Amino acid sequence: MNRARIFPAQWTLACAVLDAVLREHRAADRLLQAAFRERRAMGGRDRARVTELVYGSLRDLRRLQRIAGGTDAATICALQALDSGMSDADGLARLGVAQAPALAARLADFDPSTLTAAERDNVPDAIHAAWVERLGVDETAALAAALRQQAPVDLRVNALKCTRAQAIEALAAANLSATPTPLAPLGLRLAERAALTSLPAYRDGWIEPQDEGSQLLALLVAARPGERIADWCAGAGGKTLALAASMQDRGELWALDADARRLQRMLPRLGRAGVRCVRLGGVDAVPADLCFDAILVDAPCSATGTWRRQPEARLKALDLPALARLQAQILAQAARHVRPGGRLVYATCSLLAEENEQVVRAFVSEHRQFEPMNAGDLLRVQGVDLPGECLRLWPQRHGTDGFFGACLRRCG
Numbered sequence: 001m002n003r004a005r006i007f008p009a010q011w012t013l014a015c016a017v018l019d020a021v022l023r024e025h026r027a028a029d030r031l032l033q034a035a036f037r038e039r040r041a042m043g044g045r046d047r048a049r050v051t052e053l054v055y056g057s058l059r060d061l062r063r064l065q066r067i068a069g070g071t072d073a074a075t076i077c078a079l080q081a082l083d084s085g086m087s088d089a090d091g092l093a094r095l096g097v098a099q100a101p102a103l104a105a106r107l108a109d110f111d112p113s114t115l116t117a118a119e120r121d122n123v124p125d126a127i128h129a130a131w132v133e134r135l136g137v138d139e140t141a142a143l144a145a146a147l148r149q150q151a152p153v154d155l156r157v158n159a160l161k162c163t164r165a166q167a168i169e170a171l172a173a174a175n176l177s178a179t180p181t182p183l184a185p186l187g188l189r190l191a192e193r194a195a196l197t198s199l200p201a202y203r204d205g206w207i208e209p210q211d212e213g214s215q216l217l218a219l220l221v222a223a224r225p226g227e228r229i230a231d232w233c234a235g236a237g238g239k240t241l242a243l244a245a246s247m248q249d250r251g252e253l254w255a256l257d258a259d260a261r262r263l264q265r266m267l268p269r270l271g272r273a274g275v276r277c278v279r280l281g282g283v284d285a286v287p288a289d290l291c292f293d294a295i296l297v298d299a300p301c302s303a304t305g306t307w308r309r310q311p312e313a314r315l316k317a318l319d320l321p322a323l324a325r326l327q328a329q330i331l332a333q334a335a336r337h338v339r340p341g342g343r344l345v346y347a348t349c350s351l352l353a354e355e356n357e358q359v360v361r362a363f364v365s366e367h368r369q370f371e372p373m374n375a376g377d378l379l380r381v382q383g384v385d386l387p388g389e390c391l392r393l394w395p396q397r398h399g400t401d402g403f404f405g406a407c408l409r410r411c412g
């Protein structure tokens with residue numbers, strides 16, 4: 001990256017977006033998308049530079065705030081530009097950063113040994129302490145480092161339309177190199193980022209962006225053609241699409257959510273993927289006596305496993321007891337609709353036991369008719385080698401987003 005090559009339009013936009021994220025707790029990706037939509041003339045390089053400034057700042061926020069001695073977005077952005085080598089003090093001065101030389105001096109003089117491990121790792125203190133207790137100091141540092149990386153671009157090949165080999169070929173024809181993901185049987189990982197939406201393979205529904213971990217979680221449902229399945233917290237349908245493909249688009253797949261607007265975002269994705277077995281609805285519209293062969297509860301959670309994609313999510317104040325109560329309530333509501341012998345899969349993208357193991361343990365102790373199934377066995381028959389009672393995916397171990405999944409069978 002050239003030094004001193006941040007242009008004024010890039011700088012102004014990066015500072016404005018970072019300010020909105022820090023002060024109004026808004027999502028960085030949404031803000032950037034909206035800003036770029038309004039600035040159609042802004043080129044790819046400009047956009048990349050703005051994105052890098054914003055995300056770089058958020059990935060290292062606690063350290064940069066310590067050096068800055070405050071939370072002012074322009075100061076944080078300036079320190080990030082200096083620290084990453086994207087600019088120097090002269091370059092920043094030309095952008096109107098009056099205190100550029102002082103910031104450069106402060107950065108050079110900063111003693112990193114004065115940082116706590118949680119500040120260095122850019123993790124809230126309480127979460128850092130929980131991870132150290134569970135994983136130890138070294139693995140917590142490895143986890144935090146993994147969560148500060150940019151996530152790779154993972155795709156799921158839509159088996160309703162093509163094979164993985166055909167998708168690789170189609171991407172190669174667009175000069176994109178894709179290799180099979182290590183664990184998910186239909187996953188591909190791109191060697192570099194690309195504008196996916198303009199690709200024929202995307203427009204024709206051969207590929208869908210989906211983290212490898214999310215693909216594995218959908219496999220835990222072990223959905224089969226002809227079953228009646230509910231995706232209870234379907235959102236915009238990432239896992240619904242994967243479930244529909246496992247079902248070979250045969251049977252009934254109910255995509256449910258408390259938020260109807262999120263469900264609507266699934267419609268173009270279903271159309272592209274050629275999926276017809278899905279019906280959308282609110283959770284309260286499910287008839288009381290309707291039973292499913294399997295229900296996936298992909299519960300709302302702290303999203304600690306997704307910090308690679310949403311580094312600002314770590315700024316959110318968490319009320320873990322309230323989240324756990326909501327998760328338990330959703331799980332209990334969904335459980336009423338599992339047929340005897342059917343499966344109930346509880347999943348989150350959280351890396352915290354309070355939202356995962358503890359929720360499942362409490363549920364099973366109150367709902368004696370449900371018993372745990374072995375996640376490793378369910379995955380092995382689908383060609384996935386991830387032994388364990390539950391599915392636990394860690395960014396530092398598996399290179400995926402962080403996920404938890406547990407499968408329960410209704411015995412009576």
Ligand SMILES: C[S@@+](CC[C@H](N)C(=O)[O-])C[C@H]1O[C@@H](n2cnc3c(N)ncnc32)[C@H](O)[C@@H]1O
Pocket residue numbers: 214232233234235236237238239240256257258259262283298299300301330
């Ligand atoms: C983790 S997101 C789901 C992501 C989605 N499954 C995917 O793979 O893209 C959690 C979802 O739960 C929904 N939700 C929140 N409260 C709910 C409730 N009480 N019942 C059902 N869904 C709820 C949210 O609207 C959100 O879409």
